[in-house]
Amino acid sequence: MTVSDRWLLPDGVEDILPPLAGRIESLRRDVMDTCQRWGYQLVIPPLIEYLESLFTGTGHDLELQTFKLTDQLTGRMMGVRADMTPQAARIDAHTLGEEGITRLCYAGHVLHTRPRHMLTGRTPIQAGCELFGSASESADMEVISLMLETLRVAGLPRIHLDLAHVAIYESLVGEADFDRDTEASIFDAMARKSVPELDELLGECPEGSAGSRLRRLARVSGGPEALDEARQILSGASEALDSALDQLERVSRMLARDFPEISFGFDFCELRGYNYHTGLVFAAYVPGHGDSVAKGGRYDAIGSDFGRARPATGFSLDIRALVSLGERVVQRQGAIWAPADQDPALEGVISGLRLTEAVVRALPEDEGCDPATRGCNRQLVKRDGQWVVESLD
Secondary structure, eight states: OTTGGGGGGOTOOOOOOOTTHHHHHHHHHHHHHHHHTTOOOOOOOOOOHHHHHHHHHHHTHHHHHOEEEEOOTTTEEEEESSOOOOOOOOHIIIOOOOOOOEEEEEEEEOSSSSOOTTTOOOEEEEEEEEESOOSHHHHHHHHHHHHHHHHHHHOSOOOOHHHHHHHHHHHHHHHTTHHHHHHHHHHHHTTTTTTTHHHHHHHOOOOOOOHHHHHHHHHHHSHHHHHHHHHHHHHHHHHHHHHHHHHHOOOHHHHHOOOOSSSEEEEEEEOOOOOOOOSSSEEETTOOSSSSSSEEEETHHOOOOTTTTOOOOEEEEHHHHHHHOOOOOOOOOOOHHHHHHHOOHHHHHHHHHHHHHOOEEOGGTTOOGGGGGEEEEEEEEEEEEEEEEEEEO
16 A cells, blocks of 8 residues: 555545535534424434344345444444434334334434445435334324425425335235245336336236236336326225325325425335335435435334334435535624734633634734635724724725
């Protein structure tokens, strides 16, 4: 390794420098403040945990995204968190153990072995909310509404929300009774929206069978007309499927009423990242960005693996991505430049100003520098024996 190589960071890992770091931190605070105003309590899960806890009920994809290491104290395998949702589920089920409704929010770095797609790195700053203890549609509405509110806080323009229901896929696959390998191939093709692969896997299924319905459903996406088309494909299949479609229709109507500025659609092939979800799922998009900017859904199964079955729903988002995509304007007043003067009165003035203002104190090496290069637009000057703040202009 040469001296020049020594300071290189791994691919997908970056330093976040001023002023971007300040914009990211400002949004993180505002998102967490918004969540807490809705009654969600902040938790700070650990960066590393034993693998058994991190992977509980989450499926194979999360395991592939997790860096693994050996605990030098116990010899057990640990992982660096790649998703904070399972940690929140563990906290609710095992650490808190409260009855009734629990609302938790969090924000922090996660680490991925590979970027999820070309537009992201390997160290997203994940924020999210989880609601435990309610299986009601009202809980789903609350979580989706809060997610949309956080996207509004981030200044995202023209949000589109896709709705889907995991129970539709699970019911059809369960009825078809595929072998494990075929089912895994179908799930993978659905998640990648590969219609040709689904045609190859399901093309020989007889008309009206669960496999045939699944193949036709994979082609359905769009607005309210997509829901009507799905009803035709699934007509007479089962009450569970009718119930899932009814829920999608009710939720979409309520959201359209409450968020008229947002476009809504249905994508019955949307399974990416939903390995542990069990019901209504959703994902938000903005024009020109190929991946979702926020997503979530119901996941009633995870808590049982921690010894306490609890209905749950939640969402997560990447703060770093929202900053780059949003049109959020953060008004920040410039700092005040204080000279390298040892006047005791100056010390008192600086201390008082720092209760509400940023004050940069000059050091001997700063002699002759332009205060504007230190982020200052005002300065402390002595007038008639008093230290006062004046503009640098």
